Amino acid sequence: MPLPIEVNEDRQEPIYYQIEEQVKALIVSGYLPADTALPSIRALASELGCSVITTRRAYQNLEQQAYIKTYRGKGTFVQEVGKKKRSMLKEQAVQDVLRQAVKTARQHEYTDTEIQRLLTIVLKEER
């Protein structure tokens, strides 16, 4: 089954990192529960149009951080992620998105006060 992830060619982060972060998010959010089988590095590479060198690197990093585990000849599976780690990671994911927004605002030369004002508006609108 293809994973609902996509690599954004125009972002500065390397592709393996983008894959890593999105798979992490899917695991942390519970979309991919423990023991779910992940696509092979070859299948994922073909879905995303990148090379197996990149997908292998993403999987190796995820394995090192204990999100997934590969069993030779069987495939790659999602590992159990603890509650504490999960909430920490959620916070990190939200922070990352906010950081991206702040960067855009700074590019347009907004001050901190102006950014806070904009955030308050968005918070109200999204209530």
Added chain:
Amino acid sequence: MHTLTCKNIVRKMGDDFSLGPINLEIHAGTITAVIGNNGAGKTTFFQAMSGDYPGEGETKVHGHNVHSIAGKAALSYVPQTFPEVLPFRLQKLRDLHANHDDTWRDDRFQAYARQFDLPLRKRISKLSVGMQRKAVLALQLSRDTSLLLLDEPFAGLDMEGQTQLEKILISKMEDDPDGSIVFATHIADEVQRLADYIVIMKNGKTQEPMEKDILAQQFKRIWLAKSVTGVEEAPGIREVEGVPPQILTSDAEATEKWLAERDVQIMKRERLSLHESLPLLLRDEETNEV
């Protein structure tokens, strides 16, 4: 680990073309796309790799010389033209393999024949060009080998056939993580979807394999906030257009460093698709040769 090694491959083809010398190593578990303009020597190179006829240099598949029985048993080769199979019926060729080829996997062949809807009892010469290719692909892919040499395997296939072949190749790589595929193509999309490495051919010679994703990172279109003097001479610059300028670079890292040193603000960056970058690369080789 290497699936294929070519050492000093040379083929003289009449007075006006010679292949090589080619030195190339293909890693196990990888898919390599060989690209090059018409007449670059791709087909001659595939013939040489497959051991079609002897010549200078040495090609080894998993350590076996390609002219040895063990070498030949380790590779599948789908050439661009295959006059030798045309007079036969597919069933006859299947029987030949089933009886004399230790690598033959009949379950696979039956599956491919069904998938491609291949007529087993018609002469191959009577089939359409696309069907002929599907027949030869079915025969070669049914052999349990660890190296596939495919000379423009998608040429002439209908859309469904292209998708099927792509799936077959990927599942073959999943089943045999140490296997390798080397294929020639003119289609950027096929490179995008299948390849890990790209090898450029020009004037009978091959370049070092390039990692596809590294290549993708190097070619970028960058929008600048304002004009900057001397940008045409900055490292990696291929094109400068408009005011404020939009630039095209084949070495994004060096270009961005140059821009940063001059405090030039970047409005947007976009990676080039292989559709755009591969023709630039192929054109490059031409200008370098002169």
